[in-house]
Amino acid sequence: MAIATTLIFFLVILSASLHLHTNTVQAQQRRQSNITLGSTLTPTTNSSWLSVSGLYAFGFYPEGNGYAVGVFLAGILEKTVVWTANRDNAPVPSNATLVLTSDGRLVLQQPQSQDTDIENLTQPASYASMLDSGNFVLYNSDHNIIWQSFDHPTDTILPGQILLAGHELFSRASETNYSTGIFRLSMQQDGHLVQYPVSAPSYTAPYSYWASGTNMYGDNCSLHLDGDGHLYMLNATGTTNIKNLSDAEPTKEEKMYRMTIDVDGIFRVYSLRRTLDPKEKWSIWWNSSFDKCDPKGLCGLNGFCISNDTEAECRCLPGFVSVDPSSWAFGCVRNFIAESCKIKNGDSNTKYYKMSSLENTIWEDDSYSVLQLSSRKECEDACLQDCNCEAALFKDQQCKKQRLPLRFGRRLLSDSNVALIKVGESFSPNTEGVPTRSDNPPKKPKKELRLDILIIGVSLLVFSLMMLAISVFDVSTEKVACCIAAYVF
Template sequence: MSMASPVLHRLILLSVSLSVAIAAADASAVPVEYLYPTLNLTYIHSIDTDGVFLRSPSANFSAAIYNAAGAGQSSDDSQSRFFFSVLHTASRTPVWTATATGSTMFNSIVLSVAPTGLALYDPSAAKPDDPAWSTPRLREPVVALRLLDTGELALIDSRNTTLWSSFDRPTDTLLPGQPLLLGSPLTSSASDRDLSPGAYRLVLTPNDALLQWATNASTAFLTYWSMSSDPAALQDSNQAVAAMAVNSSGLYLFAANGRDTVYRLLFPSPPASKSESRILKLYPSGSLRAVALTAAATVSTIWAAPANDCDLPLPCPSLSLCTSDANGSTCTCPEAFSTYSNGGCEPADGSALPSIADTCAKQEATTRYNYVSLGAGIGYLSTKFAVADTSGDELPACRDLCSANCSCLGFFYKNTSGSCFLLHNRIGSVFRAGADVAVGFIKTLPLPQQQQRGSKGGAGRSTSRRAPAAAGSSCRRCCRRPPPRPTARASTRTCSSRACRPGSRTPTWTLRRTASSGRSAPAGSAPCSAASSPTGAPWR
């Protein structure tokens, strides 16, 4: 045994040395700048290099079959998701991804580099010869796939002419030297682990650059930030916007001549070093950020829009109230709402929020909707940038307009102008705002007993008595639950009621029943009766 131990020790050292040498050889074997057809690649072919199959000349960027689930996971992990991407090498940050239906790569999907271009195939698909994603038809045969130090991935022909470029088809990132053209938006990924297209986009218009949220299958968009309205933006001319660019100093909107700036937005600090590169990235949360790329693995944020997280569409669950504080933001429910199991908010009176799929498929002429007020001082992003659906009408007209539209989930109404903003398809979170903003009302389905009573009324009308009035008007809604029955001892119950006290943000009626009188009354007032209730109607 004493003779065998040194031999075994030498064998172990030799094995380790060989493993290190092989790993180094594999890393150095990754092609630099050019890759020549014809090749068929999967993650397994590049597993020793973490999916990388091509590097730029200075190795700043890499082309890879990228495991978005994170480094270190095995290729057969059920949570692994593979994409064809260009990465910033040090931080493994994706700066371009082949995104289309079926572009997610698993072990059985093949990336083809051919004279006809690039394509992703799934051998297990019903039609394995049909690509899940491909470059468009090219005018000349491809001679090489090229990756530059700028991060640009290109297909070139025999005359070194670019046939196709990733710079012309951006995904969620804008790199220095890459123009973002009118009609070619940046689109966020669905999540950090799913690089398929998400719900947010940065789009150029002839007058501005806008951040928008897709509220319905990418066909209806709600604006939540514009470059022209950012306090740091400066307007240099009135020319039409044709392109956007980013560099180390800031963001720029250019006119069609490529020289004149229409708007410029300077970053708050200069680069820390000459090697620092700044890119613009639209994150899955909808936040647009300028981030610094260096030789380090970390990525730091230089600038972000919107500046306040509560101005994003969904910093909190739907209908939750986002409040900014020193540590970021907190999420709570508005006072007329309560928290339910998945963290969102629902009406505190137990009524249900309508589903668009159900209401638009099954809407009947006798459907009668109720509305719950969000209360004064609560705003929503649609009132910042959207044009009002109607103006100059009274609140009931706005309410009826929403009730007649199956895709409407609520509305905001501004008393001073009579402006009506309908909330279609999906509602984000809300935020604290000034007292002069529009007041929001959320559509709800009546409780079963209310629906049964309401069916005797006129067809097609909403239940107006449940619709809360705007702040400052008379009360249209009060405590609906029956008062407690007489007991041997006094008992109290509190019920929040929006706008029951004109001008009050948090009106509350406290019902107190005593054993001696056997009656319910608002605290400090006469017994609760038809004459003394806030609406003049009997307590329910």
């Protein structure tokens, strides 16, 4: 009896274990939708492969005048792209095709164009899957991952995704252009997480604008984001938390999170409530900086940033105008024609140029000459007398001569630095660093009476009267000439 009871108990436990295992496998399968070899996508029909829940999708999305390929949120109205393939390639037309080929390659095909591989595989894929985590994955015949989008982030990391040492995130070019922008977030090999402008001549401390302060932890540190909004860094072994950037969000609501380096150069953690409302929008849970003028190079070459409440405003140097007001990253250019340097026998350059000042602004120090001068006026004169000098920075009796362009400018009221800019003599600057234009159009010059033109006109009139008299009244030429001469003189 005891043996029978024990046997029945064992069979019940075994049955429950098998049932639990079956449910676990089925649940895992429900979270993964396999894409078989030969599957295709086109931008206008069957444009994406969805994850099982329909939250994420891999495929075509509209960009510019065509389409790009990437991973994006499909379950909400707000367009949110979290990964882009070949992001600096031009958008593709509506007749492009994305194929998981029979030989295990993921290829973008365009008519009359060479096929483009979405990824570089070391072995052929047997199938693919768009996971509910936002990770697009390719597998081999042994069901091992041979490539995944999580290993190649563009501007975003998602929960469960890791930014490893030696990897970087790059901002996108604009809110609607997902190509590489002007800012980078670098997980350096020395354990430091640092932000730089892409235009920096070197990726060293003087050109950074945000840093984690963890360079003492050495190689192979990494950046992690958890499913509760917790952003943090681990040491090389992956066991010790060396830096908390954002805390976990204390909420009972079910939310999803992402960390993105934005167009403005600041990286943020965003949260989104998981609801049935497709109109739900992302909200900011954490910022790397609250001062939007912190990112160096935001306003481009010869432009500078002004903090306006919580917003950043870009302006140009005196004598310069924006290349493209819709994208300040292109910077500013002169709005006058620069004269050639004309200084002879000690004659000053003031005949062609004047100096315009810009108070409380800081710039990259790329000076080619530094003078100890007691006044701003002396610094201005020194720049005017120097053909190579196009600007000068004056502070604490130091006059630093600069060549254009000026970079990384911002207004900082706590700094006494003055930028002195050489501009055309006809330019009239104002105090805000933008050109002043008169609202009144120039008056047209008065026309002067020309004596030579008057004489020619009278002569033609006299000749016409002579011909008329001869033909109509049959008067001799001599008589007509005498009469007209008597009248004129």
